[in-house]
Amino acid sequence: MAVSVEQAVAALREAYRTGAPCPPLRGSLLEPGDLETAYAVQRAMLAGWVAEGRRPVGAKIGLTSPAVQRQLGVDQPDFGALLADLAVPDGGEVPLAGLLQPKVEAEVAFVLGADLPHEQVTSVDVIRATDHLLPAIEIADSRVAGWDISIVDTVADNASSGRYVLGTRPVGLADVDLRRCGMVLEHAGEPVSVGAGAACLGNPLHAVAWLAGTLARAGSPLRAGDLVLSGALGPMVPVRPGAAYEARISGLGSVRVHFDNGEREREWERG
Amino acid sequence: MNDVAELATRLDRAQQAGQAIEQLTATTELDVETGYQIQEQVVAQRIRRGERLVGLKMGLTSQAKMAQMGVREVIWGRLTNAMRILDGGTVEVGQYVHPRVEPEVAFLLSGEPGPFGSAVRAVAPALELIDSRYANFRFTLPDVVADNTSAAGFVIGPWCPVPDGLDNLGVLLEVDGRVVETGSTAAILGDPRRAFAQGVHLAARAGVQLEPRWVFLAGAATAAVPLVPGSHVRAVVEGLGAASLKAAP
Numbered sequence: 001m002a003v004s005v006e007q008a009v010a011a012l013r014e015a016y017r018t019g020a021p022c023p024p025l026r027g028s029l030l031e032p033g034d035l036e037t038a039y040a041v042q043r044a045m046l047a048g049w050v051a052e053g054r055r056p057v058g059a060k061i062g063l064t065s066p067a068v069q070r071q072l073g074v075d076q077p078d079f080g081a082l083l084a085d086l087a088v089p090d091g092g093e094v095p096l097a098g099l100l101q102p103k104v105e106a107e108v109a110f111v112l113g114a115d116l117p118h119e120q121v122t123s124v125d126v127i128r129a130t131d132h133l134l135p136a137i138e139i140a141d142s143r144v145a146g147w148d149i150s151i152v153d154t155v156a157d158n159a160s161s162g163r164y165v166l167g168t169r170p171v172g173l174a175d176v177d178l179r180r181c182g183m184v185l186e187h188a189g190e191p192v193s194v195g196a197g198a199a200c201l202g203n204p205l206h207a208v209a210w211l212a213g214t215l216a217r218a219g220s221p222l223r224a225g226d227l228v229l230s231g232a233l234g235p236m237v238p239v240r241p242g243a244a245y246e247a248r249i250s251g252l253g254s255v256r257v258h259f260d261n262g263e264r265e266r267e268w269e270r271g
Numbered sequence: 272m273n274d275v276a277e278l279a280t281r282l283d284r285a286q287q288a289g290q291a292i293e294q295l296t297a298t299t300e301l302d303v304e305t306g307y308q309i310q311e312q313v314v315a316q317r318i319r320r321g322e323r324l325v326g327l328k329m330g331l332t333s334q335a336k337m338a339q340m341g342v343r344e345v346i347w348g349r350l351t352n353a354m355r356i357l358d359g360g361t362v363e364v365g366q367y368v369h370p371r372v373e374p375e376v377a378f379l380l381s382g383e384p385g386p387f388g389s390a391v392r393a394v395a396p397a398l399e400l401i402d403s404r405y406a407n408f409r410f411t412l413p414d415v416v417a418d419n420t421s422a423a424g425f426v427i428g429p430w431c432p433v434p435d436g437l438d439n440l441g442v443l444l445e446v447d448g449r450v451v452e453t454g455s456t457a458a459i460l461g462d463p464r465r466a467f468a469q470g471v472h473l474a475a476r477a478g479v480q481l482e483p484r485w486v487f488l489a490g491a492a493t494a495a496v497p498l499v500p501g502s503h504v505r506a507v508v509e510g511l512g513a514a515s516l517k518a519a520p
Contacts, residue, residue, distance in 0.1 A: 180509035182441035184457030190334065191457045194492075196441030196509070199453040234453075248457075250439045250509060 004029055008041045008156055013048070015143035021100050024144050030152045039218075041156035046081045055084040057227050059215065060138065061207045062159040063151075064200045064231030074151045077201065079211055080159025082227055088165045090255050094139065096262035102141045102162050102239040104257070105193065105232035106185045106247035108178065108204045109136040109166055116212035116222040126208045129222075132170035135252040137185075137245060138229055139163040140236060164229060167255035176251035179203045183233035185247045187240070195234025197249075204230035275305065279312030282418055285404040286313075291368045294405050294414045303346075306416030307477065313419055314349045322351040325486055326380070327474060328399065329466045330420035332459045332490025340412055345466065347473050348420030350486060356400070356426045361517040364500045367402040367423055371495035372516070374444045374506030375399050375488050376437070376456055376463050377427050382483030387464050390471070390481070393430035394437065396508035398516055399488055400424030401495060425488060428506070428514030438462035441509040442492035446502050454493035456508070463489035 008029040011022040026032045030041070050056065063069055063077045088094055096102070113131030141162030144153050154160045178197045185193040201207045207230045212222050222228065233249065244258035278295050285292045295301055295309070318324065330346045331337050337345075356362055364370060377397035383389050402423035403410060415421060434440075437456055444452040460466045466489040474481060481487075498504065498518050505515040 177441070177509060180441040180443065180507060182439040182455035182457065182509055184439050184455050184461075186457075186461075189461070191455075191461055192334075194455040194458045196443055196453040196455060198441070198443050198450045202450060234455075248439050250436075250441060250455075 005037060005040050005044055009044045009048070012041070012045060012143050012157060015100065019097070019100060021143055021145035024148050024150065024153050025156055026150045026152050030156060032150055032152060034152055035155060038152040038155035042080065042158055045158060049083060056081050057084045058082045059211060059222070059226070060159055060161050060164070060229035061211050061231045062154065064207050072149070072151050077207060077210060077231065078151065078155050078159050079214065080161045082161065082164065082229065086161070086163050088139070088163050088257055090165060090168050092165065092257060094163055094257060094259050096241055096259055099139070099141050099162055100143060101147060102139050103236040104185065104239055104245050105138050105140060105236045106183050106234060106249060107136045107138050107232055108197070108200070108230050108249060108252065109134040110208050110228040110230055111170070112222055112224055112226045112228070114224050117216055119213055119216045121209045121213040121216070123205050123209055126205050126212065127173055130173050132172060133176060133252060134170060135167040135247060135249045135255045136229055137165040137247050137255050137257050138232070139165070139239070139257070165255055165257045167253050169253050171252050178205055181252065182250045183247065185234065185237065185245060187243055187245050192237045193234040197233060199233050200231040207231045274299065275308050275312055278417065279309045279316060282309065282313050282404050283316045285368070289366050289368055291406040292404055294410055295417055296411045296414050301413035301417065303413050303416055306413035309417035310348065310419050313417070314351065317351055317353065322353045324349055325352045325355065326350040326488070327470055327479070327485070328420060328422055328425070328488035329470050329490040330415070332466050342412055345460070345469050345473070345490070346412070346416050346420050347470055348422045350422060350425060350488065354422060354424045356424050356516050358426055358428055359515050359517070360426070361519050362400070362424060364498055364518050367400070368404055369408060370400050370402045370423060370498040372398050372400050372444070372498050372504050373491040373495040374442045374452070374454070374493055374508065375491055376459070376508060376511070378467060378487040378489065379430055380481050380483065380485040380487055382481060382485070387467060391433060391467065394433050394511065395430045396428035396506050396511045396514045397488060398426040398504060398506045398514045399491065400498065400516070425486070426514045426516050427486060428512050431511050434510055437464055440511065443507040444493050444496060445505040445507065446496060448503070451496055452493035456492055458492045459490040466490045
């Protein structure tokens with residue numbers, strides 16, 4: 001099998017362009033388990049976006065729950081890039097037309113006040129570098145049909161990122177118990193996903209430390225001002241058209257988002 | 272009535288022997304109401320042996336469990352003093368059929384009627400030990416109601432003043448120092464206070480009078496995990512502390 005970064009990039013770009021997901025990349029375009037090439041695809045996608053004038057603002061960490069890691073047969077998280085234009089304002093409406101098969105999850109967002117240049121990172125480094133935290137909803141999405149992903153599929157596909165919504169009240173690290181903090185994601189007043197800080201690699205701080213070291217070793221360290229979505233605190237939930245979601249993380253406050261019914265797409269189809 | 276007494280005896284013996292039985296509904300048609308009559312008899316037999324009622328527990332308080340059982344109402348069971356395990360205490364796994372543990376929050380009742388604020392004196396992190404007397408932990412709704420909602424044991428951590436918010440405290444279930452389940456008190460009907468209100472309503476409907484110093488177990492905040500011999504299990508609730516038990520090797 002010929003591994004082809006270009007072909008994988010083309011398949012993903014086509015999925016973004018048409019809104020029609022592509023078949024899994026593993027097996028046909030990427031060797032199962034070849035993370036190096038998968039990240040090369042991710043970097044090529046990102047380079048394309050940057051060339052279009054889009055602005056990278058940080059990174060998201062994925063696969064931070066032991067259950068999800070087991071499911072994908074991996075023993076470490078992965079990461080993807082965050083772009084400024086993929087941010088949704090708190091309480092904003094997200095058109096479904098721009099998404100393929102979105103799911104929502106609640107996370108702790110870190111905003112850095114200092115660089116994290118070291119290849120070996122301690123929790124102290126992360127604590128010192130963290131300017132503030134925000135509650136966040138990540139709208140994950142997969143360009144791979146039916147979310148039928150292996151580790152290389154999701155890595156190539158920018159860690160299955162879609163959109164993200166940030167709360168607007170910054171909170172200091174000292175004011176949140178990142179390990180024990182409760183998380184509830186509600187739809188129509190009912191909890192649809194619950195969890196706690198420890199669900200994210202034992203502590204979201206550990207996830208950020210992992211990312212900082214990994215990015216420093218890759219030659220593109222986290223910088224002051226970067227935003228990091230540290231990983232889900234509970235299970236992902238498929239988005240229902242028209243639905244509103246609110247995430248609350250104790251100590252951090254709340255953040256909300258709603259989705260349209262996908263009408264625009266239907267209008268477009270009607271021509 | 273004979274039927275009820277006989278079915279209650281079957282469950283009582285299963286509990287005493289730590290041996291599973293087949294579901295009552297495998298041979299007898301039961302509705303939920305009859306299930307509660309059987310439960311009352313099961314507990315009455317324990318009380319005849321010298322046990323005392325010390326509280327109530329709620330079951331099926333999570334959306335996932337309700338969906339799994341196809342019901343829209345919570346269920347409740349009775350706690351006796353013999354089920355109490357001291358915080359940090361040790362239990363013999365062999366005395367149960369197939370015990371599981373889950374993290375909860377417990378309320379200490381004032382015995383006064385009325386709203387949450389006056390009816391509840393304190394709150395504590397808690398562990399519930401559940402043990403269905405039915406083979407493979409499989410049952411219908413009337414079966415589990417008759418089986419006293421799988422009640423088998425409970426651990427209460429330190430009592431704390433009731434905090435302002437109870438609706439989203441993070442909950443960790445640890446086995447041998449490792450986090451095996453994470454959740455939030457939001458999993459308990461969105462707010463454990465809602466489970467309390469429903470429990471009070473259901474108990475009143477059944478003519479049960481809530482007594483001072485009774486314990487109210489509001490429901491599980493995560494999935495249950497099997498209790499393994501030799502393990503140390505701890506429930507940690509954000510802002511409240513922890514409750515733990517050991518399983519003898």
